[in-house]
Amino acid sequence: MAESAIDSNEDLSEETEDLEPLEPDDGGTFQQVTNLLNIIDSESKMDASGAGPDMRKMLASVIITEKATTKPCMVMNALIRCLQVPEISTQRKVNIYNILQEIIQQEGELEEQCVHRLVTIASKEMREILEVEGYMKAEVASDTLVALSRNHFSVVMYEMQHRLKPLELTEEFVIITLAKLANGNVFEFMPYMGITLATIFTMLRLVNEAKMRQVICGAMETFCETVQFYLRHLEDSMYPVMTEEQFAIKLFPMYRYFVTVWLRSNNPEVKLGVIKSLRPMLNLLLPNDDLREEVYDYLPLLLAEYQGSLEALFITQVLRQILEVSVITSTPVPQMHLHTIFTELHTQVCTKASVQQQFSSQNVREIEHCFIALARSFPKELMKFFLSQMEMSKEAIRVGTLTLIRAVVGADDPKMNIKTICLAIRVVKNTISDTRSKVRMAILRIIGQLALSGFQERIKGWGLKYVSIQLTLSTYKLTNRRESYHQRDLEEKMVHKITMDTVKIITSAVSGMTNEFWVRLLCYIMETDNVEVLTPICISLTNLAERQFHIMDGEANTASKSRHVDLPAPQKLLARLLVLMSSPYEGEGRGIAMLNLLRTLSHSIAPSMADMWEQEIPLLIKYLEEHTKFTWNQETWEDKLIQFLRLSLKKTRGSNWSLRLGKELNNQIESFDSPSLEKSFLYRALGFTLATGLEADKVEVLLLELLYKTDYSKDCDREGVILCFGLCAQGQVKTVLSVLQDFEEKIHESEESWQIGAWRKDHPWRRETVKSALMVMYSCVALHCHWQMLLTHVDTPITAKIIHHYTSSSQDICLKMAFMKSVVQISSAIENLKGPGDFQFAHKATLTAIIMAIIKAESTDNLVSPIRTMAMDALLHLSKVKPFYSTEENSELMDISIHSVISLQPPGKDNKSIKTLYTNALSGLEQLMEGLLQRQMDPKGLQEIVHLLEKWILSEKDWEREKAMNLHLSLVQSYIQSIGVCIPLKLGQFGTLIGLIAPCTCDSNKRTRLASADVLSSLLDLHASQTCSSWDVYKELELARCKEDLQSLEVEKIFSASSRIAKEICMQFNCDEVVSLIQKLCENIGAMDLQHDKASVIWIDTFLQIRVKELEDKVAEILGAILVHLPVVEHKEVRRNLIEGILLLAHYHQETVLTSLLRQPLPMQSHLVEVWLAVAENVPFARLMLHGLMGRLQSRFTPRANATSKADIWRLAAVDPLMTLCTIHLLIEKMDRDDKLPDLLPDLIYTLLMQLGSSQGPEAMSPVLKTWRLIHTGTLPEDINLQRITIKSMQLLFRRLDSERLAHVLEEQGVWALLESGSTFLQGAGLLARLCIRNAEGYRQRLAELVLRGMASEVLSCRVSSTAICVEFMRDPILYQERLLKPALRLLEKGVDQRDEVLQVLSLRALGNMALGAPKKVRQYRKLLLEKCLYALRDARGTSVPSEGMEALAKILAELREGDVGSFFDAISEQCRSFFDNESELLRWKAFLLFSKLATVARVSKKHFFKGEVKRAWVPLMLHCQDPYPDAAQACAETMYQCVHFWGCKSLVDASRQSDIMEPDEMANFQTTLCSILTQKKPAILYSFLLETMSYIKSNLSRIRIASCNLAGVIMKQMSEHYLKKLDFVALRNSLQELQLDADPGVQRAALETLKILDTCSQHRLLASPKGIS
Secondary structure (H helix, E strand, O other): OHHHHHHHOHHHHHHOOOOOOOOOOOOOHHHHHHHHHHHHHHHHHHHHOOOOOOHHHHHHHHHHHHHHHHOHHHHHHHHHHHHOOOOOOHHHHHHHHHHHHHHHHHHOOOOHHHHHHHHHHHHHHHHOOOOHHHHHHHHHHHHHHHHHHOOOHHHHHHHHHHHOOOOOOOOHHHHHHHHHHHHHOHHHHHHHHHHHHHHHHHOHHHOOOHHHHHHHHHHHHHHHHHHHHHHHOHHHOOOOOOOHHHHHHHHHHHHHHHHHOHHHOOOHHHHHHHHHHHHHHHHHHOOOHHHHHHHHHOHHHHHHHHHOOOOHHHHHHHHHHHHHHHHHOOOOOOHHHHHHHHHHHHHHHHOOOOOOOOOHHHHHHHHHHHHHHHHHHOHHHHHHHHHHHHOOOOHHHHHHHHHHHHHHHOOOOOOOOHHHHHHHHHHHHOOOOOOOHHHHHHHHHHHHHHHHOOOHHHOOOHHHHHHHHHHHHHHHHHHOOOOOOHHHHHHHHHHHHHHHHHHHHHHHHOOOOOHHHHHHHHHHHHHOOOHHHHHHHHHHHHHHHHHHHHHHHHHHOOHHHHOOOOOOOHHHHHHHHHHHOOOOOHHHHHHHHHHHHHHHOHHHHOHHHHHHHHHHHHHHHHHHHHOOOOOOOHHHHHHHHHHHHHHHHHOOOOOOHHHHHHHHHHHOHHHOOOOOHHHHHHHHHHHHHHHOOOOHHHHHHHHHHHHHHOOOOOHHHHHHHHHHHHHHOOOOHHHHHHHHHHHHHHHHOOOOOOOOOOOOOOOOOOHHHHHHHHHHHHHHHHHHOOHHHHHHHHHHHHHHHHHHHHHOOOOOHHHHHHHHHHHHHHHHHHHOOOOOOOOOOOOHHHHHHHHHHHHHHOOOOOOOOOHHHHHHHHHHHHHOOOOOOOHHHHHHHHHHHHHHHHOOOOOOOOOHHHHHHHHHHHHHHHHHHHHHHHOOOOHHHHHHHHHHHHHHHOOOOHHHHHHHHHHHHHHHHHHHHHHOOOOOOOOOHHHHHHHHHHHHHHOOOHHHHHHHHHHHHHHHHHHHHHHOOOOOHHHHHHHHHHHHHOOOOOHHHHHHHHHHHHHHHHHHOOHHHHHHHHHHHHHOOOOOOHHHHHHHHHHHHHHHHHHHHHOHHHHHHHHHHHHHHHHHOOOHHHHHHHHHHHHHHHHHOHHHHHHHHHOOOOOOOHHHHHHHHHHHHOHHHHHHHHHHHHHHHHOOOOOOOOOOOHHHHHHOOOOOHHHHHHHHHHHHHHOOOOOOOOOOHHHHHHHHHHHHHHOOOHHHHHHHHHHHHHHOOOOOOOOOOHHHHHHHHHHHHHHOOOOHHHHHHHHHOOHHHHHHOOOOHHHHHHHHHHHHHHHOHHHHHHHHHHHHHHHOOOOHHHHHHHHHHHHHHOOOOHHHHOOOHHHHHHHHHHHHHOOOHHHHHHHHHHHHHHHHHOHHHOOOOHHHHHHHHHHHHOOOOOOHHHHHHHHHHHHHHOOOOHHHHOOHHHHHHHHHHOOOOOOOHHHHHHHHHHHHHHHHHOOOOOHHHHHHHHHHHHHHHHHHOOOOOHHHHHHHHHHHHHHHHHHOOHHHHHHHHHOOOOOHHHHHHHHHHHHHHHHHHOHHHHHHHHHHHHHHHHOOOHHHHHHHHHHHHHHHHHOOHHHHHOOOHHHHHHHHHHHOOOOOHHHHHHHHHHHHHHHHHHHHOOOOOHHHHO
């Protein structure tokens, strides 16, 4: 069949050898496949760099595979074509082959052409190995061929056979692929197996490379395994059958070549490959009888490999295979090879394996199997060889030989001859005299193996004797070992262990034991010091006894009467076993073994106890079986043993059995080391046993003997004898006290030295040691004796003796510890009294004082003893004894104890002893505090303890904080458990407790953080239970998660966890608790480190954020707490957080916070400045605060309203205006400069102006000074006053307008200086208003509204200031434009009616300015305007009001016509003339101006009237042209010129126009002209003018007097004769002569000139002629 397959494929192979690429007639499949392969390649590169997963690669591969399910041929051809692309990468080819393998496995049968092309290409690729990547490519190509072989085996096999040619070395992957084909297609490959093996054999000589040899060896291993599988399933084969013999014949030449040629190679890998291939080859060769003999011939070559570097295990495995087959087939190896085999194998066992031998132990086991096979075939020869080896003295050779003998003896082989066993025993007996440890162990193992293998009879005599000797010898060597022989001790321990194992095996397997072996083992228990090995001995004794009892039962047939064996000393054995059983799990669990032995020997030890032991011992055994050495309890077990002893002694009541047992126990005291559990239990058992003794005198002797022989320097002995006396006191109180008294009397004889050498010369006693022991003995007696006896003896002698011994000693550490222990025991005894409950311990105060002194004396720098722990324990017990401590005593005890322990620095990690003392001290303090808290279990007591702990919780030392926090936790938990909901906490106490602990959740010490979290949880549980508040599971879980986060090392994570805790628990607080919490948090800021402070503010901020809306009533308290402590906060971040809390409060409770802040003292402290700076940073909030601050200032100018809410109460509360102004200034200064404050600027300017106006009076400073003096003793700085702060604030506001022109004008015109001065404030306010109107158009409307509101204020200063500003607004159309004119007029009307002169003046001025700002509206409101102005003219209180009224009328009349004035014209004119001669220069000036304005108004209807007014006013007008006040003179002259036309004389009008009346000459000319005209036309008027003029010579103004003299002279010159006659010359002369006495020379000269004129007129008495006049 193979030949036909080859022929049918010959032509195809030739045709397909040089394939061309397929044509691209695939409908785009090739391109799709190429694209997907590109994706795979790119992803492969990414994967190689570790950049990401290969999901896209996998997806692309799956797409190709899925596409092959519908178009397998096209996809396969496309992939094959991709393989043929030139210069394709190796990785791409590997990917293609992997996909092809998946398609082949998926599709099964494929098109023949496609298969042939793929086989050819894969074969070619497989055979081209150029580099490492090529090896990978060849491997996947080989795997592809193997995958194809499952459905196209003949095609693939043909290709492989075509490449495998005789006498021609093929490529290695051809061999590898053939092996894979054989392994995967067993039955199909079998027809080709013969030719394949034959062909490979022909090329063996050609293989020189080690790699190719390894490949062929591996292939041969596979071929042989395949043949074996084929032979095992021969019936399933459809091909011609090939027998096992045929295979073996074809295989043997290769085996021979491998062994003779390749096995000699120097390459270790080749050797290993050959050896591994031999085993499957031998499986086919060894069954053949002929070939087996030939295989034996090559044994020396195999054995020779032991000398090389090859792993010995693989050689031994091959050798074992050959030897075992030789035994099975009964064809032993030739004897000529025996010695070589014995020697090589024996050497492997006896010599130490080299480092290269990794499987030495497995090799030894294989060698043992080899020797077992040899023992079955050649027993005599083998034992002879062993004997020859044993004659050598080398330990290793003997041990190795004995190991092999043990393997032979222990072989589970029924064919093993008994003669072989005997020969082996003979060999062993020859070496029993060897004393070397390893040899002894080997012999003991052989003896044990013989017993296990059923050869018990063969070890009786020599074997048992050897075991006994080794047991005694090893025990002796171990108990007398030397420190310098450590290695020997270890070996001896191994010998002893193996001996015990052997004893166990023997006693369980060997029957008919001799009595000598029984006695030897029994004595071993009684005498050996090596108690660790008693377990197997006890088990062995139990087995022997049981076996002996079984034999005796068989002989006597009466089990109940024959279960007795002889024992040397029953009490001694019981005492020995009882003491050893106190450590039941030592020595491999000796307790159970000894209990079983006691149970077995119960009739022999004490027949009276046998029945009870039958019941109790199983219970003890059960307890031990239910536990291990890790779970049992020593105290519980000892109690069970004592109970067992009690029940046993009860069975012997009435006899001296217990006394003899006590003596045996006493005798064994020195048999055990100190300290040990056994010795401690021995003392306990002794005390209990003596307590049951009936003969007191003998007990007394034993106790006294015990006192004298005890070494008190050893703690174990001292404590043991103390316990013994205490237990003995249970039944022998008087005897014990008597013995102690006798002992004290004996040793009192040597009081000075206290060296009792008469009894213990080897261990002299120290005084303090004995005294300490005696103190504890007395207290132990009190603890264990009956309560009735305690009442009798506790004060005297017990406590009295203890105090005496302590006070009469040097009080060293040991004595103090003994004293504390004595106090504890006595207190416990009194506490447990069953008698009357009113027992008062008389010595309690004395003991307490001693203990307190001891605690105070302890150093807090270090911890060297457990004294303070014991002292606190003693205080705890004393606190439970009557009389109880008072509250003050409790507090003192707590304080002293806390300071003594918490101030201790923790020990280092390496110092375990100090660490233990430290832990015990903490535990003692905790128990004491809990005990003392029980005496005052109420909120007050809890608060007292927390107060004591607070300074330690806030300590700078982390260990002190940690200890204090743990103690706090313990006490809170104790409080909760004890009191629960019985007594609620005081109001605010819960918040205070939480506030103290909360910051510690962020402590730098992790343990402190966790403890603080637990404290918080406990306090919350207490609060929830007392208030019945909700505390659900979710919150508990959240707290648990927070606690986990507190273990983190990241600070931010810790802060976050603490904040989450605060959020969870804040809703549990009522408002009062929140206040107390925040007060406590603020109080402790700065007490510790920065982290603590940050935690405090985190809690404060968290509580405020969540509860701020509910805290309306508590805002002032909270704010006060923060502000009080804010100055001491040093860190900026903490200060910032506190300030943010203040801002949060202000956001929700602005009025309260604002009032509180404004009530702070001046000058403003830095912390308060920081608060306002923080406000300034938040511009929207700063705006709100500015509104509030303005409201506080404006409240002074508005009617006081009634409060309708709590916010109103705070808003209306009185505050210092200076503080308010300082705050406004600070905010304006620090707020964002880019913010122009458009909505606030007019309000601020107006408010500040109003404030500045109200601060001008002397009373303005009093509120500030009052506030200042309440806080400080000095005075405020000069720059802190209302005016300066207000002006500075206004300056800052105007700078925000960014108007350089306005700023320049303000400075240039001195507005700020005007405002600062009280005298010029109104002027400055008006000027400022005028500039604002001109340069701040956007704010004019709002300012106008504010001004009108201020004018309606009840506060005069506000009205005045507002009216001053309104004066400027009335000059501007703004009021008219914004429809504010009417309300403004109403307010101004009211202002005119006010009694305040300044307000009247400003109101009039504003009314007058209406003519400038709203001239068109003057006519509409003329009545109001004229009426109010006329009203002002009639004001006789001063000059300012009439003056302002006249000025206003002048402005108003300018906008009115004659008809508009009406009847007001006459009144105004008359009132105006009345001011011409007023003493006030201002009134005269304003009157002249007004009269001039009236002259312009008078037209038709008023012309006649005004003409009369002009005539009446003419003399004053002419005189006041010379007014001393220049402005008045100028106005008067202008007015006169304005009125000239009313004379109706054109020449006079012309004369006035051509002259300057202000000049004297011009005035004289004008007067002359006027007089001449009047003389001609109206001489009567001229005469009246003279009379009126002469009235002015008495004027107060000198200039007017001069003018009147001059005018009189002019008139008299021009007067007609008619009217001269009417003159009273005498009177005129007298008047003029009086003026000669005037103080003013000018007046004198003028009077003289006029007098001359008068004289002339008097002489002539003639009127000037018309000619003269002209």
